[in-house]
Amino acid sequence: MSAKEVKSAYAQAGVNIDVKMSAVSSIKEMVASTKTINVIGGIGAFGGLYKVPEGKNMVLVSSTDGVGTKLKVAAAMKKHDTVGQDIVNHCVNDILVQGARPLFFMDYVGTAKVDPAQFKGIVSGLCKACRENHMALLGGETAEMPGLYPAGEYDLVGTIVGCVRREDIITGKSIRAGDVMIGFPSGGLQTNGFSLARRVIFDLCQYSWKDKLPGTNQTFGDALLAVHRSFLRPVAKLLDRKIKISGMAHITGGGFPDNIPRVLPKAVNAEIDRASWTVPTIFKFIQNQGKVDRDEMYRVFNMGIGYVVILPKNQLEKATNILKAQHQPYSVIGVIRKGTGIVTYKN
Secondary structure (H helix, E strand, O other): OOHHHOOOHHHHOOOOHHHHHHHHHHOHHHHHOOOOOOEEOOOOOOOOEEOOOOOOOEEEEEEEEEOOOHHHHHHHHOOOHHHHHHHHHHHHHHHHOOOOEEEEEEEEEEEOOOOHHHHHHHHHHHHHHHHHOOOEEEEEEEEEOEOOEOOOOEEEEEEEEEEEEHHHOOOOOOOOOOOEEEEEEOOOOOOOOHHHHHHHHHHHOOOOOOOEOOOOOOEHHHHHOOOOOOOHHHHHHHHHOOOOOOEEEEOOOOHHHHHHHHOOOOOEEEEEOOOOOOOOHHHHHHHHHHOOOHHHHHHHOOOOEEEEEEEOHHHHHHHHHHHHHOOOOOEEEEEEEEOOOOEEEOO
């Protein structure tokens, strides 16, 4: 056996540097497809370079999040491109709440052993979402840590940086009693509540991801892996058309009662009319089969509403006309009333 054929001590310990570097090299073309005008240099440097946006009073806005245990479903299905889209879109929505547009994205993948096909699937999803949100995938980190992650599984985390003019930052401070709330439909669970969803579907009910969700033509796997939508396009259109937006909320972990109050002044409540939209079947299944209290469902899950825009009532007609022209589905889901900074329910 030649010296080159001898397996390295590191590889014998579970980390193959050559496989990792080959996997990273294979995704360079995909990453390059996300390059925007302000990107300087290419993939592979110690740091990603990005030209500071021009303009007066520009403020950078950043956020970090992870996909969570939705990755357990992706691993079981051996389908990894959608979770890449999930983390990008999730982070886009988080900074969008403050009126920020995305500039660039950074990812982190931690795994027991780099699987080139799995890694390529993840990155293809990251790149697809970055292109759709008009931002660059500027760099990332891939770490092999045998013994920390189960075989075949991984963690996926992302960081986004965007920008907004200081005078255009949306804080929620202008929300007043009488304002109305518009809700945009989610694609499914988005990236929250999967520990409870998996327990009910797979442990209590003993379904597999291949089984059909009762009352639909969709498998549980497809229902659970539905992509976390980006709401950049409809919100940007409202902002570009000078709609006065009082506040916005991304409905993630904590559902309605924990996310909407993050932008509410203490003198008002958000009254949600739960009869104003149709709750998707997957949530009804989890609630009924898991015997989950209704109010807890609205705290764990988005229940079919992925993003909330709050605006003065006199802006509603113009806003809905813009959304209709964009073929963006929406529901008027409630009103702002005098209160103490909490969410209440009408139905």
